[in-house]
Amino acid sequence: MRKAVFSMLLVFLLIGVTELLLRIAGFKPYRSPVIHINFQPSFNHLPDSLLGYALADGNFTVSSWVNTDTLVYHATHRNRQRITDTAQLKPTAENAKIILLGCSYTYGQGLDDTATCAFILQQKLWQENRRLQVENLGVGGYGPTQFYLLSGNIDSTTAKLVVINYAAFQNERTTLCRSWRKMIVPNQNNTANFATIGAPYFTAEDSTVALHYRLMTYPFLPMQKHLALVELLDNLYCQYEKRQSAKVSRRVLAQTLQQLKQKGVDVLLCGIASDEETKATVKLFKQQGYSTLWYGADIQNPRYNLMPKDLIRIMPPIKYLPTVFTAT
Structure with a gap:
């Protein structure tokens, strides 16, 4: 009995000392970022049985407050896409599509409709009398899983080019990593209950991959909100x-x-x-004979972000993309 009590006391002592050292080193328990997002007149996404969630049609005003900073932008969704022009044309044999697949970079998070890359690209194409219709299928939080599912529905008779905008930070979305669910689920408000969504994800199966669906939940570990040690262990597992x-x-x-x-x-x-992992992936597919383009930018550069909002991962804008897309 004494040995058991002594062992328990020793364990608690080790935990206490470790916690003290971690606090001195700057580690903290889990803390939710101070962020509030308001959607008017309603939430601008809706559940989707294939993709997990998709854009809701309508005109939306999105306001976000990060600490003391504020961002407001206006977005118009038509046919479950961000608009690329004030009057969408129906594709014809002479009006083929350039389809953009991507996440919030492609969608244009934080930007008004007319400031997105897709909108500017569409205007430049029409100014050059090129009968190409740009479709912006980018949605914040999308990744390779959604790119695969969307590509299955692309009509080859009207699609002239599909552009896939990839970054390594999308990898955690492919498998619904705990780190991705940690960022999304605890920080949602009552207008965006992602925990009720059946989200698609892939797992490795021998030499191939398998598609599954699961609820977008994030269960906290015991004492994670109170002990820096538990939060550190959770972060280490997330990195793995x-x-x-x-x-x-x-x-x-x-x-x-x-x-x-x-x-x-x-x-x-x-x-x-601009990270090495993104570069390596693009290089790999280039070596396999696919057309690739790397134009990564450092989002810590104030020219390419909306600091301080991007610090807590409201997805950065894509204002550096139009020139590159026009060149291609």
Whole structure:
């Protein structure tokens, strides 16, 4: 009995000393970021049985407050897409599509309709009398999983080019890593209950991947909100999961590219971040004969972000993309 009590006391002592050292080193328990987002007249997304969630049609004003800073932008969704012009044309044989797949960079998070890359690209094409219709299928939080699912529904008779905007930070979305669910679920408000959404994700199965669906939940570990040690352990596990997700993402991207190639649709894989992992993935597919473009920018550079909002990962704007897209 005494040995058991002594062992328990020793464990508690070790935990206490470790916690003290972690606090001195600057580590803290889990803390939710101070962020509030308001959608008017309603939340601008809706559940989707295939993609997990998609854009809701309508005109929306989105206001976000990060600490003492404020951002307001206006977004118009038509046919579950961000508009690329005030009057959408129906595609014809002479009016083929350039389809953009991506996340919030492509969607234009934080930007009004007319400031998004897709909108500017559409205007420049029409100014040059090029009968190409730009479709912006980018949605905040999308990644390789959604790119694969969307590519399956692309009509090869009207799609002239599909542009996939990829970054390594999307990998955790491919497998629904705990880190991704940690960022989304605890910080949602009552207008965006992602915990009720059946989200798609992939797992590695031998040499291939398998598609699954699960609820977007994030269960806290015991004492995670009180002990820096528990939060550190959770973060270490999240880092391990994210490293594993990179392999799965590459397989999913490979299947997406193959799927479009089999349809006879031209595809351009773009790297939109400056990190080495994004570069390596783009280089890998270039070596396999696919058309690629890397134009990653450092989002810590004030020219390319909306600091301080981007510090807590409200997705950064894409104001540096129009010139590159026009050049291609």
